[in-house]
Amino acid sequence: MRVAVPRTLITGAGFAGSVVARELADAGRKVHLIDRRSHIAGNAFDEHDLHGVQIHRYGPHIFHTNSERVWTYLSRFTEWHPYEHRVRGVVNGKHYPFPINRDTLNQLYGLDLDEEGAAAFLDRVREPRDPVQSSEDVVLNSVGRDLYEKFFLNYTRKQWGVEPSELKAGVAARIPVRTNTDDRYFTDTFQAMPLHGYTKMFENMLDHPNITVELGVEFSEVRQRAGFGHVVYTGPIDAYFDYRFGRLPYRSLRFEHEHLPGVEQFQPVGTVNYPNDHAYTRITEFKHLKGQQHSGTSIVREYPQAEGDPYYPIPNDENEALFKQYQALAEVEPGVSFVGRLAEYRYYNMDQVVGAALVAAQRLLGQLAPQI
Structure with missing residues (x-):
């Protein structure tokens, strides 16, 4: 007699949730992946703007890693465009290599x-x-x-x-200082951008008969439904526990996108930092990232702010102590795994999230009841 195994519910279709979903699906598990946004790929979501330039809606995501395992894993779902990111810092109106x-x-x-x-x-x-x-x-x-x-x-x-x-x-x-003339922002072994974009890479990752995707829904709505077994939660850990000990501080961002018609190149490198001028921290010009040819160009200015979607956990002792209280709850929460930057309150790079998700998926597969 065949016993039906409940589907695993995964909340968040960014790197953490999508990698776990694919690993479970490849192992024969049925997965239901949800996201409160109307798209997959989380903050790495990219798209072509109204003018045909491929942009990153939530600011630049530059892929780099020293992990051959992570590189090989993601290469299953995308080809790559070689790209080494370069940044300039503006001081007194002049551009200087940074780091x-x-x-x-x-x-x-x-x-x-x-x-x-x-x-x-x-x-x-x-x-x-x-x-x-x-x-x-x-x-x-x-x-x-x-x-x-x-x-x-x-x-x-x-x-x-x-x-x-x-x-x-x-x-x-995280920011090195060099005595040579290497002006690359990263020196990792593997540096490239997904050839057809992050969104396409995520589409390929989630293209599996064992994965269903539901967008534009809240976790609180879906978790009440019957038929789910284990939950993989990748959202803010304090939200999961209804802010029992208070809110964990996160830094948010506001993005100001602009297309400049007739401007072939706005700045000499992908990103220019403005440490001392303006309310924004940096400007990224997207055409640099993929070498896209276009008669105009599209840029984004980033304005950090306290309110809004959580992007960066703020790492200090006080916040770490508050997180530890939530972590203690998470460790004894039955039937739930907490994975990713927001769930673990860690300032992870993309490759670190992928690595953590692969480990979490293998651990979870060892815990779940065997498929019959």
């Missing part, structure tokens, strides 16, 4: 340093901090006061809404 490298120092200070000279310069200007506890400590310990104030201080204030001294060290530690 800071030897060219940044030479152009900013009118110097002619070689690699050894750049290392000696940074060693002279740095302000040693021991222990290194905050983002401010990381930067001052690495590049000193002047570069900190020119490139980091005000950008951090805009991006996070707090002082760098109030953020954990890991936030600033």
Whole structure:
């Protein structure tokens, strides 16, 4: 006699939810994937705007990873367009390579340093901090006061809404400082953009007879239905528990998209940071990301804000302590797995989310009742 196994309900059709859905489906499990938005792909959702330029609705998503496993996994669902992201930071109206490298120092200070000279310069200007506890400590310990104030201080204030001294060290530690002239933002082994876009990659990932997708619905509506077994939850963990201990702070963003007809290229690289000017933090020009040819160009300005959809968990000790309270509840919540940036309150990159989702899926498959 064949026993029907309840479908797994997965909430959130971004990287975490979609990867778990595909892994369970490949293992023979029936999955019902939902999202409150009207589209799949989460914040990585891309589309062609009214002028035919492929844009990222929720700001630039640049794929990079050192994980061959993650790269190989995603390559099942997409071909790739090679792309190495480059960023410039504007200081006093001039563009400089960012992250800071030897060219940044030479152009900013009118110097002619070689690699050894750049290392000696940074060693002279740095302000040693021991222990290194905050983002401010990381930067001052690495590049000193002047570069900190020119490139980091005000950008951090805009991006996070707090002082760098109030953020954990890991936030600033994500940004390297180089004594060579490598001006790539990332140095990962694998750097590329999905050839036909993230949305198409997600469509391929979710194209499986064991996966059904329902969009434009809230988790609270769907979870009441019969026929679901385990739940994989990728939304904000505090929302799941009805904010029992209060709301976890997140940083949100507002995106101002603009098409510039007749402008073939607006800026020299994909992203330009504005640490000290304007209310926005950066401008991204999308044509750089895929090498798209078009008579005009489309850009997006990013305005960080406190209210709105949660994008970035704010990493400090107070917030971490609050998260630990929710995590304790999650660990004993029966029949639910919490996966992803919002559910784990972690500032994950895309590849880290994929890696965590693959691990979570394998763990879940080991826990679920066997398919009969």
